[in-house]
Amino acid sequence: MKTVAITGATGSIGDSSLAIIRKHPDQFKVHALSGHQNSEKLIRLAAEFKPKNVVISDKAAYQTVKKALSNSTTQVHAGAGALDAMVADKEVDLVVAAIVGNAGMDSVLAAVKAGKTLLLANKESIVAAGPLVMQLAQQTGAKIVPLDSEHNAIYQCLGSDYLIGTRPEHVRNITLTASGGPFWNTPEMDFVDITPAQAVAHPKWDMGAKISVDSATLMNKGLEIIEAHWLFNMPNQDIQVVVHPQSIIHSMVNYEDGSVLAQMGCPDMQIPISHGLGLGQRLSNDADFLDLVSQGELNFYQADMRKFQCLQLARDAMVAGGTAPAVLNAANEVSVAAFLAGQIRFDQIGHYNAKILDIIDVVSVESLAHLKALDAEVRQQTTALIQSNR
Known part of the structure; x- marks a missing residue:
């Protein structure tokens, strides 16, 4: 018990x-x-x-x-x-x-x-x-x-002996899959008309409003890239992203010998959570079982880093290191809240995030108190920037 x-x-x-x-x-x-x-x-x-x-x-x-x-x-x-x-x-x-x-x-x-x-x-x-x-x-x-479906998928593929935070042996790189959200195939010119109601209507996953918007901008995948960097001790160039609209393959581990291990399942968070709660023991849950014949095609596409600016910003922040990811994360929370409140357009979320990354100096992470003070500063500056442009 x-x-x-x-x-x-x-x-x-x-x-x-x-x-x-x-x-x-x-x-x-x-x-x-x-x-x-x-x-x-x-x-x-x-x-x-x-x-x-x-x-x-x-x-x-x-x-x-x-x-x-x-x-x-x-x-x-x-x-x-x-x-x-x-x-x-x-x-x-x-x-x-x-x-x-x-x-x-x-x-x-x-x-x-x-x-x-x-x-x-x-x-x-x-x-x-x-x-x-x-x-x-x-x-x-x-x-x-x-417990994130992507990171849990990698964790499962690495095996029971793998220790989080260490570079996995014989692994060339890892691939995170992204559903692409509701707009991966929407022309960029139409982003100006996207409403909050449309952005939170994720086609595959049942999530809260903030995470759903992050999925729509691909910021969620950007944050997952940074998270994967720390959890699996992998550099930027060894973390790949592909858009996989069906959300059946949750992520893949690419080994040095050419083998690729993937974790598959229906898009239901009970699957990774039951794996986590079981600590290696497989627990039954209420998720549907995967039927590949009924599923049909599985498609994969290159992520558009230009159209989805937030994905590129996350990579930039990870490479910059230090407090850059914390700055981006705090700015994004304010920008998403402003979008949901009708204060900015969907296409402006990435714009304000980029502006704040340019404004705030990047330094080393010192302590939790340091991050809290920085978080408050970033939120204040992002809010002021949004208000000054309304």
Whole structure:
């Protein structure tokens, strides 16, 4: 029986994780859950799974959750400090890091510092704080298991003996597949008319609004390139990207002898999450089984780096190193939020991200406090830049 803490439990990764845990009550006990504002859903989950602790970050929602669970055995907490304590709790075996964006960075580092087994779905923490996370994991012995479908695919192909953060032996390069989002085949001239509703309507994956927009701009794939650099200790030139609209092959490992190992499956996050929760043991889930005959063709295309500027910006930031990925990540969160709010056009997301990368000087990553200060600065400058051009 493994005890599990899930941050971002009310989101899509939380949904998939809890769906698997429901199927295997003899193997997992939910020890702690966290959410942000969705108090109603968090209350329902707490009533179902009866965790020891619940953490909610929104102060108004905290009062609602605390009152609703006042007669239960679940303790309700609020704030970033409570979230860090939740993942570092000595009673917790596995931490599912499912908070979206930079908001999840503190708790990821807290889990790594505590030497936990971290099932990582928050890519931004590795993108922004890769040097800190990987160095700390080496010091504490924390085990990182990637849950993103692409990185989990590579992790599966590398075999059970592979240690995250080391350059895999006999590997020439790796290939990340990208669905291409809803607009990979849309003429660039039409990007000016793309609406938020169109951008969040991903053709294959059920994701939140921010990640769906990142998929539409291919920024999501760019962030995954940076994440792959840290997780698998691979340089820029050894990380390839191909557009694969069917999302059946999730990524590939290309070996020195010409062999290519690929992980395949229907596009359902329960597959990589069940692999992560199982820690090498294959767990049943509710995902559909792949039928290649019914599927028919599998297509692959070169990613258009010019049309999808964000993908190129991510590569540029990775090569620049230091704080460049953190700058890009923070700027992108503001730009995407502005697009979703109707303040900028879809084609301007990459434009503002590029402007901020040019404005902010790149330096070495010093500490989490340094990254937090930088994050605040980048957000302020990106917001000011957007407002000045409206």
